[in-house]
Amino acid sequence: DQQVKQNSPSLSVQEGRISILNCDYTNSMFDYFLWYKKYPAEGPTFLISISSIKDKNEDGRFTVFLNKSAKHLSLHIVPSQPGDSAVYFCASQASNQFYFGTGTSLTVIP
Amino acid sequence: NAGVTQTPKFRILKIGQSMTLQCAQDMNHNYMYWYRQDPGMGLKLIYYSVGAGITDKGEVPNGYNVSRSTTEDFPLRLELAAPSQTSVYFCASSLNGLNYGYTFGSGTRLTVV
Numbered sequence: 001d002q003q004v005k006q007n008s009p010s011l012s013v014q015e016g017r018i019s020i021l022n023c024d025y026t027n028s029m030f031d032y033f034l035w036y037k038k039y040p041a042e043g044p045t046f047l048i049s050i051s052s053i054k055d056k057n058e059d060g061r062f063t064v065f066l067n068k069s070a071k072h073l074s075l076h077i078v079p080s081q082p083g084d085s086a087v088y089f090c091a092s093q094a095s096n097q098f099y100f101g102t103g104t105s106l107t108v109i110p
Numbered sequence: 111n112a113g114v115t116q117t118p119k120f121r122i123l124k125i126g127q128s129m130t131l132q133c134a135q136d137m138n139h140n141y142m143y144w145y146r147q148d149p150g151m152g153l154k155l156i157y158y159s160v161g162a163g164i165t166d167k168g169e170v171p172n173g174y175n176v177s178r179s180t181t182e183d184f185p186l187r188l189e190l191a192a193p194s195q196t197s198v199y200f201c202a203s204s205l206n207g208l209n210y211g212y213t214f215g216s217g218t219r220l221t222v223v
Contacts, residue, residue: 004152034211043114043200043214044153089152097168098212100145100152 003027004092006101014109019077021104023090026071030092030099035064035075038087038103047088048075080108112136116201116215123191123222131186131218133201141204142184143168143212144176146197153200159184191222 005024013019021035031052036044050057050064050073057064063076077084087105091098117132135142140161145153145168155168159178173195175187184203188195198219202212 002152006152009150036211036214041216043202043216044212045214046211049211091153097155097158099169100154102150102152 002102003030003099004090004101006088006090006104008104009102010105010107012107012109013080015082016079019075019080019084019106019108021075021077021088021090021106023073023075023101024071025073025092025099027092027094027099028071029094032093033064033066033073034091034093034098035062036089036091036100037084038089044089077106080106082108082110084108114201114203114213114215116199116218118218119216120219121221123188123220125191125193125222127191128187128189129191129220131188131199131201131220133184133186133215134182135184135201135203135213136182137203137205137213138181139203139205139213140181141206142178143202143204144174144184144186145200145202146170147200147217148197156186156199188220193222196220196222 034049035047037047038044066073087103089103090101114135143158144156154170157176159165201215
């Protein structure tokens with residue numbers, strides 16, 4: 001039972017354009033959401049987070065949007081750079097546990 | 111600064127063998143976690159600990175055991191390895207488990223044959 005879903009396994013974007021990664025969740029008790037980035041043969045690294053009391057959080061080129069009514073969050077990367085090529089996981093928190101999505105592999109084409 | 115260190119990085123086990131995956135962190139984090147990632151799947155929580163001497167089951171605890179005798183170490187034990195335990199295992203830690211992101215180790219790739 002996957003409580004956090006990333007329905008796009010992969011995404012390709014031209015360098016300089018916007019990358020939009022999407023995530024849906026089912027548990028209305030989730031109150032904190034994060035995005036992680038993962039390179040091959042490395043552990044995931046924290047990228048950006050958002051609390052359920054907000055609908056937007058920005059950090060440089062990265063912005064996370066939260067739509068609680070739709071149980072949907074998205075990560076925008078503008079402008080996309082080749083170094084952004086990685087697998088991106090969204091994660092949602094409830095009761096001291098994070099639930100991770102299946103990941104979206106982003107390829108930024110130079 | 112080492113962060114979260116996992117050993118070994120790779121291991122091949124035969125069915126029925128046992129092993130311990132080691133995890134150590136030097137950030138004085140209270141919370142530690144073990145996840146597994148199967149191909150095409152998200153990370154699934156196996157066990158977690160909110161402090162020394164305290165452990166709790168996650169989503170997929172069957173076939174595993176953990177202990178947390180110190181703040182720094184959180185080993186994961188596989189007693190009777192099965193092919194279904196072939197996966198990449200990640201250890202993570204966090205300061206308070208709530209509004210801070212995790213710090214992950216680089217993973218252990220385990221194959222059970």
